[in-house]
Amino acid sequence: MTSLTEKRAARTQPETRTIRGKVHLREHLMGWLFVGPFGVVFLAFLIAPLAYALYLSLFQKKLIGGTSFVLFDNYVKAFTDPSFLSGAWFVIRFSLVSIPVQIIIALAMALILDSVTTLFARFSRLMIFLPYAIPTVIGAVMWGFLYSRGFGPLTDIFGLFGATAPDFLGSDLIFYGLLNVVTWQWAGYYMIILYAALQGVDPTLYEAARMDGAGRWQIATRIKIPLIAPALILILVFSLIGTLQFFNEPQILRYLAAGTIGSDFTPNMYAYQQAFSLANFNYGSAISFALGGIVFICVYAFLFFTRKRRSFL
Amino acid sequence: MKRRRILATVAMLAVGTGLAACSSDEGGSDASNCTNTITKKDLPVVTMWGWYPNTQLVVDNFNKLNNEVQVCWTNVGQGGDEYDKFQTAISAGTGAPDVIMVEADRIPTFQIQGALVDIKKYGYDAVKANYSEGAWKDVSVGDAVYGVPVDGGPMGMIYRKDIFDKYKITPPKTWAEYEQAAQKVKDAGGPLFGDFGANVPAVLMALQIQKGATPFTFDPAQPKAIGVKLNDQASKDVLDYWGGLAKKGLVGTQNQFTPEYITGVINGNYATYISAAWAPGYLTGAGVGKGQDTGKFAVAPLPQWDPANPVQVNWGGSAFSVTKQAKKPELAAKVAYGLYADKESLTDGWTNQIIFPLNLTALKDPAFVDLKVAFFGGQQANKEVYVPAADAYQGVQYAPFGQYYLDAMEKQVSEVIKGSITGSQAADRLQEDVAKYAKEQGFTVQ
Numbered sequence: 001m002t003s004l005t006e007k008r009a010a011r012t013q014p015e016t017r018t019i020r021g022k023v024h025l026r027e028h029l030m031g032w033l034f035v036g037p038f039g040v041v042f043l044a045f046l047i048a049p050l051a052y053a054l055y056l057s058l059f060q061k062k063l064i065g066g067t068s069f070v071l072f073d074n075y076v077k078a079f080t081d082p083s084f085l086s087g088a089w090f091v092i093r094f095s096l097v098s099i100p101v102q103i104i105i106a107l108a109m110a111l112i113l114d115s116v117t118t119l120f121a122r123f124s125r126l127m128i129f130l131p132y133a134i135p136t137v138i139g140a141v142m143w144g145f146l147y148s149r150g151f152g153p154l155t156d157i158f159g160l161f162g163a164t165a166p167d168f169l170g171s172d173l174i175f176y177g178l179l180n181v182v183t184w185q186w187a188g189y190y191m192i193i194l195y196a197a198l199q200g201v202d203p204t205l206y207e208a209a210r211m212d213g214a215g216r217w218q219i220a221t222r223i224k225i226p227l228i229a230p231a232l233i234l235i236l237v238f239s240l241i242g243t244l245q246f247f248n249e250p251q252i253l254r255y256l257a258a259g260t261i262g263s264d265f266t267p268n269m270y271a272y273q274q275a276f277s278l279a280n281f282n283y284g285s286a287i288s289f290a291l292g293g294i295v296f297i298c299v300y301a302f303l304f305f306t307r308k309r310r311s312f313l
Numbered sequence: 314m315k316r317r318r319i320l321a322t323v324a325m326l327a328v329g330t331g332l333a334a335c336s337s338d339e340g341g342s343d344a345s346n347c348t349n350t351i352t353k354k355d356l357p358v359v360t361m362w363g364w365y366p367n368t369q370l371v372v373d374n375f376n377k378l379n380n381e382v383q384v385c386w387t388n389v390g391q392g393g394d395e396y397d398k399f400q401t402a403i404s405a406g407t408g409a410p411d412v413i414m415v416e417a418d419r420i421p422t423f424q425i426q427g428a429l430v431d432i433k434k435y436g437y438d439a440v441k442a443n444y445s446e447g448a449w450k451d452v453s454v455g456d457a458v459y460g461v462p463v464d465g466g467p468m469g470m471i472y473r474k475d476i477f478d479k480y481k482i483t484p485p486k487t488w489a490e491y492e493q494a495a496q497k498v499k500d501a502g503g504p505l506f507g508d509f510g511a512n513v514p515a516v517l518m519a520l521q522i523q524k525g526a527t528p529f530t531f532d533p534a535q536p537k538a539i540g541v542k543l544n545d546q547a548s549k550d551v552l553d554y555w556g557g558l559a560k561k562g563l564v565g566t567q568n569q570f571t572p573e574y575i576t577g578v579i580n581g582n583y584a585t586y587i588s589a590a591w592a593p594g595y596l597t598g599a600g601v602g603k604g605q606d607t608g609k610f611a612v613a614p615l616p617q618w619d620p621a622n623p624v625q626v627n628w629g630g631s632a633f634s635v636t637k638q639a640k641k642p643e644l645a646a647k648v649a650y651g652l653y654a655d656k657e658s659l660t661d662g663w664t665n666q667i668i669f670p671l672n673l674t675a676l677k678d679p680a681f682v683d684l685k686v687a688f689f690g691g692q693q694a695n696k697e698v699y700v701p702a703a704d705a706y707q708g709v710q711y712a713p714f715g716q717y718y719l720d721a722m723e724k725q726v727s728e729v730i731k732g733s734i735t736g737s738q739a740a741d742r743l744q745e746d747v748a749k750y751a752k753e754q755g756f757t758v759q
Contacts, residue, residue, distance in 0.1 A: 063425055063713065064537050064755030150576035169573075171731050259511030259568050259727040263720055277393070278717055279400045279426070 057285035067282075074286030083264035084287055088294055091266050094175070095243040095298075102183050102239060103232065106190035111220050113191075114198040125195070132189040140252035143181045144169070148256065169257035181249050186242075190235045197231035198224060233306055237299055244295045247272070267291040347385035349373060356383045357641065359648045362399070363414035363633075364391045365463075366598060366667050371658040375651055382644045384412075384652065392416070396716065402638070403428045411639035412648050416631045417451040418515065418711040420459050421531070423634070425713040430635040431457035435646030443654070448671045450708035452632045455533030460632030461649045464668035466589030467702035468519060468626050469612045474690070476504060476584045484613035488554060491585075491616045495563035498584060505562075507585045508577075509555045510569040511730055514722035516587060517555070519626040521548045522709060524618050529712040530759075539713070540759045541751055544737075544744035552736025556729045566730040575599045579606050587615070589628040590669035590699040593688040597666065608690035612698050625705040630671070669699055676700070714747075714754060721746045 032039075057074050061067045078084045109128055113121050131139065146152050147168040154165035168177030201224065209219050225232075247268040254261045263277070264270040267287055275284030349372045351358065361384050365371065372386045387410070389398050396419060402409035403426055415423065423429050437458055441449075444462050452460035472484060480498045485491040495506030510516075518528060524547035530540030542548075558564045565583060567574045577583055578601050586592065593610075596602060602610060617623045633652055639645040653659065653668075659675040662668040666688060675681050682700055685691040712718050725739040725746075734742070748758045 062753070062755035145572075148573050148576075150573040150580075171727070256571055256573065257568065259566070259723070259730055262724050262727060264724075273720070276397045276401055277720070279404050281404060 053285040053288060056282050057289050059282045061280065061282055074283050075290055077283070078286050078290045083270055084267055084290065087264050087267040087270050088291070091244050091246050092294075092298070094178070094246065095240055097175075098179050098182050098243055099236065099239045101179065102187045102190060103236065105183065105187045106194055106235070107225070107232070109187070109191040110194035110198055111224060113195055114224070115216065115220075125192075129188040129192050131185050131187075132192075134185070136185065136248040137252055139185050140181060140249045143177070143184075144253050144256040147177055169253065169260055171260045174253075174257065174260050178249055178253070181253075182243070186239065190239070193235050194228055194231055197228040201227050233303075236302065236306075240299055240302060241295055244291070244298060267294075346387070348388060349376070349384070349386050351376060351383045351385060353380070353383055356381065357644060358383050358385050359412055359639070359641075359645050360385045360387070360410040361412040361414075361633075361648065361652070362387055362389050362395055362410045364388050364395065365414070365653070365662070366594070367658070367661055367665065370661055371653050374655050374658045375648070378655060379647075379651065382647055384648055399423070399428075399636075407638065409636045409638040411636060411641075411645040412652070413634055413636055414463075414631055415460065415634050416629060417460070417462070418709075418715050420452055420632070420634065421454055421711050421713040422715045424454050424457075424459050425536070428637050429459045430637055430639065430642045430646070431459060432461070432635050432642075432646045432649060433458045435635075435643050436650055440650050440654070443673050444671055445673065445676075447706055447708045451627075451630070451711075452634075457533075460634040461652075461654075462630075462632050462671040463653045464591065464630050464662070465671045465703055465706070466591055466627050466629035467669060467699045467706060468587065468589050468615045468628050469694075469698040469702060470615055471586040471588055471592060471610055471612050473581055473584050473606075473609055474611045475609045476581060479503070484611075485616050486614075487620055488616045488618055492554075492558060492563065495558065495584075496561075499561075499563055504582050504584055505565040506583070507558070507564040507587060508569060508574065508583050509559045509564050509566050509726075509730065510574070511566070511723050511727040512568045512570070514719045514726060516628055517551065517722065517726065518719075519628050520555075520587075521551045523615070523624045523626045524548075524551050525624075526551075527710070528718075529710050531710055531713065537755070538757045538759060539751055541744065541748050543747055544740040549737040549740045552726075552729060552739050554736070556736035556739075559730060560732065575601060579604070581606065581609075589630075590695075590703070591629060591667070593686060593694070594666035594668075597688055602688050611689050611692055612694045614698050614702065623705070625702040625707075627706050627709070630669070669703065671703075676703070714750065717750050718747055721750070 058069060058071055059067050060070045060073060113125050134142075147154065149155050149165055149167055149169075152165075154168075158165040166173055168174065168180075205223055205227075206219055209223055214222065245268050246266045250261050250265050251269055251272070254263075254265075263273040268291065271284045271287040271291070273284075274280045274287060347360075349369060353376065359382055361372070363386060368386055368388065372384050376383050389395050395414070399409060399413060399415075403423070409428070420429065433456075440461070448462040448465065449458065452458060452462055470484065476498070477484070480501050480503050482494045482497060485494050491506070498504065498506055521528065526542070526545055526547040528541070528543055528548070530542070532538065555564070559566050565577070567577060575596075578586065578596065593602075593612075596610075602608070614623075615625065633649040635642055635645040635649050653662070654672055656674065659668075659670050659672055660680075663670050663675060663681050663684070666686065670676055670681070682696050683693060684695055686694040721743055725734075725743045728734045728742075729736055729739045751758045
């Protein structure tokens with residue numbers, strides 16, 4: 001009896017091992033199968049285009065003489081090209097002004113909506129968020145018409161007081177014209193993120209604070225803001241990346257303010273012009289990568305200076 | 314477990330088919346999505362891009378008359394939009410149409426990239442006599458012909474009769490008189506006299522050529538060498554002249570082809586519009602001359618620098634070219650030669666002022682020459698202004714990097730408008746910029 005069982009055991013052991021091996025392999029395969037769809041899309045639509053653009057940026061194509069490998073010449077050219085540098089300087093300046101403005105507005109709105117719980121608050125929340133639901137292109141066209149001195153409302157409004165309307169599409173005020181469009185579009189979106197973060201704060205903390213004698217203002221500055229700091233940093237990074245890649249709004253407003261907004265207004269517009277209008281895909285790719293480098297440096301610097309508070313990256 | 318596996322497989326398949334769907338799209342060269350309807354379905358099809366407002370009619374006329382080939386037309390955008398798409402298709406090596414409408418000044422740009430076909434051997438001799446020599450020159454590079462002329466843009470000065478009458482001025486014959494008239498209107502509290510828009514560098518180029526500038530010299534026998542002369546005295550004078558007018562507040566600095574500008578034209582904010590023969594059609598399409606401003610426009614010859622030696626110039630005008638990507642260039646050339654060349658299409662074109670025809674059967678047609686143009690309140694604009702201007706036009710050597718040149722010019726003109734540099738400085742900077750680009754592109758700059 002015993003020998004039989006032993007024998008059986010001896011016989012089944014390797015079998016189980018192979019079965020276990022098969023199961024392992026199958027699970028392994030299943031894992032890959034699950035990752036597969038994402039992997040394919042990730043490789044095909046992110047890694048491959050990036051690699052191809054990097055490859056392109058190492059070549060130079062001339063009308064006379066054809067294509068040649070130049071290594072980093074395009075990058076050297078980009079960082080000495082006044083068009084690229086002035087565009088980069090513009091988006092950096094624009095980020096420095098527009099991001100604080102947007103975040104302060106979004107934060108103020110979120111804090112107000114968090115402490116008011118009437119029906120009106122819910123309505124306002126929707127209204128503030130609404131501009132984000134309007135496509136960027138439509139928003140830019142709409143603002144372009146509002147700014148227009150020929151048929152926009154500004155001329156009439158200022159005319160009532162006998163003043164001339166400011167030209168937000170002119171070269172002096174285009175910065176503020178764009179600032180307004182961007183803030184209008186994005187502040188509501190950031191507000192929703194901050195509002196959601198505020199909803200996640202434990203209300204007992206407020207109660208405790210009130211018992212300790214804290215006022216509303218103190219609760220907001222001492223409890224709410226520190227607790228949603230990770231969300232604040234998140235939207236700061238989002239807006240920094242988005243603003244440095246500024247493209248849609250100026251590209252659309254160009255058709256209404258062509259002399260003011262040149263084809264090299266922002267680095268992304270310059271890359272677009274080089275690639276699709278002048279057929280210089282190589283230099284266009286190099287500009288894109290150079291911009292990517294600037295974005296990386298800015299974001300890294302930002303995260304470095306806020307490293308004590310960060311908890312999400 | 315089993316259900317999940319099925320789901321995963323389905324997901325994989327979905328992604329796979331999604332990717333496959335991407336690759337089966339052939340883009341612009343696809344003949345299955347024409348804007349027009351082809352009735353003779355068994356004939357070979359040639360694809361075409363174009364943006365004349367009456368292209369539909371032109372294509373239908375061609376298809377009706379022709380029993381060899383049918384045209385499949387798509388409008389992929391006007392001017393720059395179309396060129397960007399064509400340029401991308403050239404770089405990609407696929408996606409271009411067989412026949413494309415291009416403005417004459419772009420032909421060298423595409424020709425130098427080997428994107429256009431020399432159509433001289435595909436029936437040029439049969440139609441040679443239908444166009445003037447100047448018209449052929451604008452679409453040729455050396456001896457090779459890269460397009461069939463359709464329309465031209467002889468320039469003139471459109472003006473508001475009501476404003477001229479009110480301030481008691483007659484159409485200026487010289488640019489000096491133009492400035493005096495502008496000053497007179499301004500002193501009397503009148504509107505701006507014209508517009509100096511940064512986004513119409515082609516106009517400034519034409520006006521520089523009128524003063525005697527030759528921006529580019531290019532010998533096809535030596536394709537590596539190019540002459541770039543953008544800061545000679547004539548070029549500087551013209552930019553200084555317009556910069557000066559803007560600085561004195563005599564002309565506006567609004568970008569043209571914008572709703573803003575058109576509103577200004579309708580409201581009578583500009584006394585003159587320096588433009589070409591196709592402008593009445595364009596303005597009518599944009600809504601000008603239909604309401605309170607009906608019949609208030611007239612046209613006079615372009616002011617001159619030296620009235621004893623008048624020079625006529627051209628802005629715009631277009632042609633049909635055959636692209637290198639055409640699978641049957643011979644058939645494509647038949648389309649290029651035949652499109653917009655039948656009487657019915659041409660007549661529709663000029664009666665509606667969509668085109669200023671270069672086809673001599675229309676250009677010499679008394680009905681065309683004597684036409685009383687409704688937009689100009691019945692003025693015989695062709696006879697008085699545009700036909701003489703077209704007859705005197707000598708043709709121009711355009712740059713093989715026209716897009717870059719015009720972009721660079723737009724940039725410098727914006728600076729002049731801002732007041733940060735003078736016209737002369739703009740010309741110097743432009744010369745430096747364009748010469749540098751030409752060198753980068755492998756040319757020897759003379």
